[in-house]
Amino acid sequence: MRVAYWPGCVSRGFTPELHGSTAKVAPLLDIELVELERANCCGAGVVAEHNQELVDTLNARTFAMAQQVEGAGMMNICSTCQGAQSECQQRLDADGAYREHINSHLEPEGLRYEKGGEWENKNLFWLLVEDIGLDALKEKVKRPLTGLRVAPFYGCYVVRPTSRLGYDRYPDRDRYLDWIIDAVGAEPVAYAGSHKCCGFPIITMNKTTSLRQAGRHLADAIDAGADCLVTPCPLCHLNLDMQQPDASKFVERELGVPVLHFPQLLGLALGLEPKELGMGKHVVKTTEVDAKIRELAAA
Amino acid sequence: MADFTLKLRRYDPDSGEAAYWQDFDVDMPPERSVLDGILKARADEDGSIAIRCSCRAAICGSCGVRVNGQSVLACNTKLSDAVRGSKQDGAIVVEPMGNMPVIKDLIVDMDAVHWKKVHRVVPWLLPEGEPPEREYIVDAEAMIDVTQSMACIQCGVCVSACLSMEVDPEFIGPAALAKAYRFVGDPRDAHTEERLNDLAEDEHGMYDCTHCFACIEVCPKDVAPMNQIMRLRRLATADYGIKDSNNGYGHEKAFVDIIRRWGTLHEAQLLPRSFGQGSLVQSQVQPAALKQLIDSAPTAARGLKSGKVSPWKVLFHKKLADQDQVRRIYDEIEGKDDRLELNLYIVGESEDDEGEDEEEGTE
């Protein structure tokens, strides 16, 4: 399957292991990535806060570039991109006159966004379930992650608001991570924070509120017996992994639970090694997960 | 008719007992509401079940509860939908709303949280000059912008769901901030700037919202409190240049400027620029900004140590190939006097393509 691939800024910035692991995993899933190298930042909700017409135009520009990739939908690997872009797409699709107006800003560049029947922009974990299928995934699993207890962290942007995230057509999108964890042979862990906010959007504005959120969810996952968390969003990863040592101070307890990017979890099951997947680049060491993987390989 | 099991969280402070769960089986048509179910259980089985309600039609805003963990109006939630959302083998779990103290069973103390916060934002009009003889006349057009926030029925369901409030009880919160926008956006009000200043100076004000969409998802009246909060921020930053106490101004300015300049996010510059009201120089010379920057140094050090962030990445960021196009778009849009905003709550989703769905009104 061919996709117009938008990795987002953070996966090429502060979490390079996300972009890297996606590049390794995609061919194993028969996904051909056509990267949108000229596309711009999604605005992450901040440009939307500043000026709606601006953010709608910037994302229409990305969609227009993606639509030039023939026979392909668009794929992202960042929930924040998904949320920010879906918000713009909803407005663009809702009103023809508005869409024309936004398109007029793209005209000098020879671009145009068409509201289009089946054309969709999907996070990798949605695409995996809806377009590749769990059965096909199971067939490709080389190393079932038996015994690994994985707590899914969905976050906000792929969960709410359901009215613009395709839930009318795909009502279970907020359960796919559980299904996938199960499909790769690991055990999904239920805990209180799985669909809550990581706190990242206000890390520069109110660190206490931000890291109390991250800290609580990590603590809940640990208490529920998780070996690691997995998230489809690099910004969640920043708060849950990079900030974890600080988050531990705000909730006044030890934490120390590894957080995997979604493609890393897939990669492990598809037979790749932790190191190839950039797991050495995490702030919270993935040592125990690595050890379990080695045991599985030996078994 | 069908059988439904309602699992209610019971609590009576006078009993001295801890809260407990109690199951009630009710036989009712599936299209009836969870509230109807609870009232039936109360009428047939246990008259002591406490819940507030009045209109039973999603108008009065008194029956907010949590059903299977979701904050909702009990009268606005069908039994059949509630069963589908069950995480406990078909049992419909009903709890009091979150983020507010429980008075008894399903009744929470709205005064202690919700109303207190609404009062906090001065929820009445503050016009200037001698009052007119009759009503304040205002152009209907000019009020369109605030109609969405006026739709609020003060049910507190968004307060119950708010994920920032869950960890910061001092946060003014979604309902009160939506109410604040109702007056900030009202052309008759003469204290717009003071109102915005007040919300910007409060560390638990409009910049304490973490953008989680929970309030948008649960609001039974489509008030979209988070969107009203974003409007408050937009006005404060773009129109009044208000520098708040949470770096909200700096963060927005830094982010928007970075995309203008590079097209993608130069993360290493976002933090220092945010602390320095958008400017890299300010972040080095202002004592407060410098302190925050030093506080965040361990995070930066961890980034470098783990190999995520290279010194090279901190210093250099590649511009997009067609960055001049991004800049042109910025100039075209920001050069105008008016900001264009499409509020789907107001205009609706006008289906315009190839004349399909003709019954949906055209805009």
Ligand code: SF4
């Ligand atoms: S979006 Fe903001 S106000 Fe709304 S529930 Fe989340 S944190 Fe609270």
Ligand code: SF4
């Ligand atoms: S904004 Fe919506 S959920 Fe919140 S109090 Fe008003 S009507 Fe209720």
Ligand code: FES
């Ligand atoms: S009883 Fe009035 S809103 Fe539910």
